[in-house]
Amino acid sequence: MRISRTMDWQMCRAATRRTQSFGVANDLVRRVLVAGFALSLGGVAMTAQAAQCYADPVLAYEAMIAERVQAQKVAARININTATAAQFATLQGVGVKTAEEIVLYREMFGEFARIEDLMKVRGVGKATLEKNRARLAVLD
Numbered sequence: 747m748r749i750s751r752t753m754d755w756q757m758c759r760a761a762t763r764r765t766q767s768f769g770v771a772n773d774l775v776r777r778v779l780v781a782g783f784a785l786s787l788g789g790v791a792m793t794a795q796a797a798q799c800y801a802d803p804v805l806a807y808e809a810m811i812a813e814r815v816q817a818q819k820v821a822a823r824i825n826i827n828t829a830t831a832a833q834f835a836t837l838q839g840v841g842v843k844t845a846e847e848i849v850l851y852r853e854m855f856g857e858f859a860r861i862e863d864l865m866k867v868r869g870v871g872k873a874t875l876e877k878n879r880a881r882l883a884v885l886d
Contacts, residue, residue, distance in 0.1 A: 825885045826864060827857040837878045844869035858884055 800806035824833050826848075834845035844867070851867045852858065861882045864870045875882075 822881055823883050824881055825883050826861065827852065827884060837874070837881065839874040839877055840870070860884060 831845040831849045834848050835842050848867050
């Protein structure tokens, strides 16, 4: 679900106004209200992300997107020495057949020492490797 910049900003402002009118600890209640709003939308919301209010809705939206992108990058990293064909198939430009080729190559020749070793597999070129470099890792 995509949340508009204006809606995020308006909810943050409304939470702030509500806490001021009740005379409650402003920061704590605002965090709870904004976090509850973000979670009620079913979006991926982290407490740190929902806790920050911004005066400018554009900055708030950019910060929210940056945190989501970073969380997805960390969660989506693939260890090329243990990944399955299904995991390789999630990469850009890698189909099922190429994913199976990568796993077969790894089984025949052993683990990859570097990410660039993937280019030894038929079907994986420099462009494919560069598109997916951020999602790839070589771990023991």
